Amino acid sequence: MSPQLELADIQGNVLSAYGRLGFPKGRFLLLNIADADAGRNVIELLRRRVTTALRWPSDRKPYPAGTIYQKRPEVTLNLAFTFRGLLALDVPIRTLRGMPDEFIDGMAARADILCDNFPKAIGKSWDPVWLDEKDPQRRVHVLVTLNTDMDPATGAPSERLDEVTREIAGLCSATKGGVALLSGHRGDNPDWQDLSAILARQEDGTFTPLPVEHFGFVDAIGDPLFDGQVPPDLVAERVIGQGKLLPDQSWAPIATGEFLLGYPDESQEIAGAAMPLDFSRNGTFYAYRKLHQNVAGWRRYLASQADAFAAVMDIPHDHAVPTLMAKFAGRWSDGVPLMVAPTFEEWQAVRRRRETAERTGDKATIAALDRALVDFTFRGDPTGATCPFSSHLRRANTRDMLDPLFGATDPKRWGGSILNNRRRILRRGLPYGRGPQGEDDSGEHGIVMLACCASLFRQFEFVQQQWMQYGLDFGSGNDTCPIIGNHGKEAKFVIATDPASGKPPFICDSLPQFIETRGGDYFFVPSMTALRMIASGTIDPT
Incomplete structure (x- = not known):
């Protein structure tokens, strides 16, 4: 029997790709925390605005009676933390030592494992915002992801995106150095990474987002489906080709624990987790990857x-x-x-x-x-x-x-797909920049991908190194x-x-x-319960 997921406790960008839900514009911000008290205050204020996995009303296919909804947001907001970010927020060491080694190391330290020091070393190719780990005030601690709708007449994101960005910048500024918005992104604005679906101009002059990336392929078709991810009445429709292939050639959802912490995985085990268990349960990990595409090449x-x-x-x-x-x-x-x-x-x-x-x-x-x-x-x-x-x-x-x-x-x-089932990842993110019209690939164009999985080592790193x-x-x-x-x-x-x-x-x-690769890191995506613990500073690992 499928688990009944606690949707109000899970961050919304884990279960859903916002781009498919009518949010083709995005903006990702990175924060540094110099003062734990100030950091927790900012996290508490942002926590109240976090978009959870509760369903939104749907005109196309109404949900069954009794379904609990949340109001469709103008701008989604979600939070994730590096290991150093959790440390800066005074998360107890006894809790942090339960985190996996690869998350503690961070992506830059594992560049050779990921084969990222090619064709140039990351020190020469990555955006500066990811490369100042030696300076405590330049370390990446918090990832804030925003997604929003767009104006079809202009193709621009909703005005609310800029308003929310200014509000976050204002919260950081008010801490007088306790929390800083990190600069150093390549692109139009060094203070954040803007994202956008590729747009097509229609005959009437309006713009429509396309589900494609800069090389010209329709993207993110085969994202895996895991147990409990969608309402029961949608499982039969969605599981075909996106779940796991059984020996009898039928399809079933992948075990929830492959993507959410605190649930059994494909080996029928619940992976070890940071204590207390409520800190890890309903959380997951992201591998943030900024991938430049040499489109002209x-x-x-x-x-x-x-x-x-x-x-x-x-x-x-x-x-x-x-x-x-x-x-x-x-x-x-x-x-x-x-x-x-x-x-x-x-x-x-x-x-x-x-x-x-x-x-x-x-x-x-x-x-x-x-x-x-x-x-x-x-x-x-x-x-x-x-x-x-x-x-x-x-x-x-x-x-x-x-x-x-x-x-x-x-x-x-x-035997079905047994060896494959433990290597699947969920893909989130959007393209960035405009593809070149000529032969110059030096501009800003590519994809920012968030690879979501319960084990960065067994899933993301294995696929990146061994299979790619x-x-x-x-x-x-x-x-x-x-x-x-x-x-x-x-x-x-x-x-x-x-x-x-x-x-x-x-x-x-x-x-x-x-x-x-042009940058990235590993992030822990906590549940709403864990976010409250982090913001309040009351985490009891015993």
Whole structure:
């Protein structure tokens, strides 16, 4: 039986990606605490405004009678803390020593583990705001995340976002140095990191947010679903392709403890936690990642490979770039998986089906096409001829590919996705900046990702290091992820073909660097109960 989550005790950006709920604009602020009393006073004032996981009223699909709602906020507000931040707020050492080692270390100290000192050392590539750990008054202690709606006429965030920002800055200023708003972000304003969904201008001149990132892919389609995350009546609809694959090939929600502390995880254990238990329960961890995208370099490289790829694969030249993109990602640019539409022609057929269904109001077909975005496995592609072994999709969510009996022909011997279930992460965040129109990638454009999980080491760090930076688990030797991996001078990406076709595999060689980290850290996202403890200074670890 699914757990009944205490929604009013869980911060809202854990269970929901605000961008999907009509909040396409964001702003992230970082605070430093020089005085514990002043810091606790500021946290208490902000705590009262924190957006919890309680549902908002929905016009599209009303919740069952008796559901407790919260008013839809104009601006969401959520809080998270580094280890040094909790220490600065006088959280007891006996509590802090229960925190995991990787959180205590912080992201910068683990840059080599994460392969972040590439192509340049973080001291030369990260935003200055993340690099002043030696100065106690410049250390990152608190992350304040704000999300809001936008004005369709201008594409600008709601005016309320600036008002809330000024209020937070005012709270910090009133402490006379006790709490400081840290500066040093690259971008239009060094005092914070602005975020925005990519916008499309409509024929009437208004703007609409798009669920895409700067490389051109629809993003965050396959986020995992965990037990208790959505109301019971939505589980059957959402779990397909987003939960865990069982040996009988059905889908079930992933264990709650993989994402929320204080609940059983996939090993049927409740992970060790900081004491008292109420301090950890309903909390989680974030890996904050500012990822710069070399968009011009991405476009340039694909164009440079198009002629040879079209000739080797015997496809029209205008099919080459979108097909290469799909092979790199494992999905076509609109999210349709290669496992569903292996060729350009099949992809276009799927697109035409959707266009017709949307024009005629065929909800059943639309629902089936939406389900196909996530309802697939890799067992039907044992050679990687449809979806390359080393594509980003197969690395980020291996589904059934790492089943020790992946090649077994008897379904009774299949093991589902057991090895994959303990490596899943929730992705939160938004793009930042505007993509370059020319060949200059030196501007500010990329994604700020918050990777949410109960174990930074077992989930986020494992995927980042083992699956993105090495290819052994995928039969790809030392090849890294072709999109977000580190690409040295000899980096390559192999696109396999069906041996029966007589075509040789295509090798994309000399891959340039498409993604570079520009900053980040590890944050603890406390429950509302823990926030009250932190703000009041009354934490009893005994």
